[in-house]
Amino acid sequence: MRISQLAARTGVPTSTLRYYESAGLLPADRASNGYRVYGEAAVDRLAFINQAKHLDLPLQSVRELVTAWESEPCHSVRATYRPMLIEHSAQVDERIAALEALRTKLAAALERLDALPNRSGPCDATCSFLDRNDSDLPLATETTTPIACSLDGSDYSARLKDWHALLTEAPRRSVPGGIRVNLPTAELERAAALAAAEQSCCGFFGFRIDLRGTTFDLTITAPPEARTMLDDLVPGKEATR
Numbered sequence: 001m002r003i004s005q006l007a008a009r010t011g012v013p014t015s016t017l018r019y020y021e022s023a024g025l026l027p028a029d030r031a032s033n034g035y036r037v038y039g040e041a042a043v044d045r046l047a048f049i050n051q052a053k054h055l056d057l058p059l060q061s062v063r064e065l066v067t068a069w070e071s072e073p074c075h076s077v078r079a080t081y082r083p084m085l086i087e088h089s090a091q092v093d094e095r096i097a098a099l100e101a102l103r104t105k106l107a108a109a110l111e112r113l114d115a116l117p118n119r120s121g122p123c124d125a126t127c128s129f130l131d132r133n134d135s136d137l138p139l140a141t142e143t144t145t146p147i148a149c150s151l152d153g154s155d156y157s158a159r160l161k162d163w164h165a166l167l168t169e170a171p172r173r174s175v176p177g178g179i180r181v182n183l184p185t186a187e188l189e190r191a192a193a194l195a196a197a198e199q200s201c202c203g204f205f206g207f208r209i210d211l212r213g214t215t216f217d218l219t220i221t222a223p224p225e226a227r228t229m230l231d232d233l234v235p236g237k238e239a240t241r
Contacts, residue, residue: 003028003036010046023059025049025066045070056200057088095196102192109211113185159201162194164235172234178206178221179234184214191218198233205230 007014020026021036026045028036048069052062061084068080170181183191188209195207195218206221222230 180219
C-alpha cells in the first residue's frame, strides 16, 4: 500500500503516518521511485498504536509496547503493558486530585468575590477575595523533564488550537524564562484544565496562576531550548506598556 491508501484504510492522516515513521513507530519500505510502501502488518500495528494512544500513554511507552507486541509472546506483552497502565492510572488519579482541589479553591474564590461590596470606588485591602498564600498559587512548578512531547502530529495541532482559542486576544508580556498573559477569571477553569493536560504530555513547560481580582495572570515558562515551542503555544505580540 502507498501511504495515501494506508491513510484511507485506517483513518490515520498521512501527516501522522509520517510522524510515526520519524518516531520509529511505523517503519516504511521504499519503492524504486522513493514512495513509501506498507504491508498488511502496518494495519495491525496502527491499530495497536491507536489503542495505546487512546489511553494517553507517553510516546516512549507506546514505542516500547509496539516493539514488545511485534517481537515477543503475548504473556511478555501483558507483563510489559500492565505496570505501564498501573503507573499511568496513578498519574491520572494525581491529576484528578489536583483539579478537584483547584475546583474547590475556585468555588471559594467565587463565593468571596460575590460577597465584595458593589461600589464605584477603587479596591483596597478589604476587597481581597482570596487567601493570599503564595504556596497555593502555582498550578505546576518548573521541572527538569526532557524536552519531548508525547503527542503525535494531529493531537499536537489540536492542542495548539485549544491554546490559541484561549490566548490569541490576551495581552502578552515576556518574563524571565517565559511568557505571561492576563485573562478574565471566567477563563480560569479552562486555563487550568489546559495547563494540566499540557503537563501530562509536555512536562518541560512550567505553569503558574496568580489571581488579581477580576483577572488572573497565567505565566508559562520553558527551558531556552524549548523557546520556539513556547512561542507556538502563546500566539500574539507583546503588549505595549
